[in-house]
Amino acid sequence: MSKRKGTVSGVGKGKFSFFVQLDDDGFYFNTKFEPKCGIGDVVGIEFDKKADNRGNVKNIKVLEDSGSPKGVQERASSGGGGTGNYTADPNRQASIVFQSSRKDALVFITTLLAAEAFAVKGKADAKRVQLEELLDEITVKFFNDAMNPKDSDAFKNAGEIEEDAKEDEGETKSDEKSDEWNDEWED
Numbered sequence: 001m002s003k004r005k006g007t008v009s010g011v012g013k014g015k016f017s018f019f020v021q022l023d024d025d026g027f028y029f030n031t032k033f034e035p036k037c038g039i040g041d042v043v044g045i046e047f048d049k050k051a052d053n054r055g056n057v058k059n060i061k062v063l064e065d066s067g068s069p070k071g072v073q074e075r076a077s078s079g080g081g082g083t084g085n086y087t088a089d090p091n092r093q094a095s096i097v098f099q100s101s102r103k104d105a106l107v108f109i110t111t112l113l114a115a116e117a118f119a120v121k122g123k124a125d126a127k128r129v130q131l132e133e134l135l136d137e138i139t140v141k142f143f144n145d146a147m148n149p150k151d152s153d154a155f156k157n158a159g160e161i162e163e164d165a166k167e168d169e170g171e172t173k174s175d176e177k178s179d180e181w182n183d184e185w186e187d
Helices: 090-114 124-147 153-168
Strands: 002-014 019-023 028-031 042-051 056-066
Touching: 019 042, 028 042, 028 090, 124 153
Parallel strands: 028 056
Antiparallel strands: 002 019, 002 042, 019 028, 042 056
8 A cells, every 4th residue: 555645636536436646646536535635625535556547545534624525526517518527716715705704794784783792882973983994894704714724712612522521421532544654655
């Protein structure tokens, strides 16, 4: 069995299996199951070599998550009738997340106002300015949490709650394979 570390340059689906390609090198790692990695992720792959340009995957471990969509991504046809790997435009993706964060912030503010959680004071213009500033502040927070979930307080607190629950049950969190993935990798 061989090991290889690299950056995912392609994830696709063939007639009988899925495949992952690293660093655009022409070597295809075949697997029966859809890979849980995406383009731009740095992964470690354990595989059995089957030919000069093919190997059967035994294990895939995401070592550095790029935040890209995972698995095979369908792309709109360009008239040829085929599909291929989808590469997300980071600016478009950020725009979508921002729009979603803005809508979530509006719903959140509406809920706070309905629950009378705070009062907006002053004349109409002053109220509008206060609400716009609050909307901008909450939108930025929601956007940052969505773009960097591991840095968000909610994510950190959820992890602490999960760890507390495991400790209460007498369990400890360990990853037996973690040291395995720190070995030297073939390039």
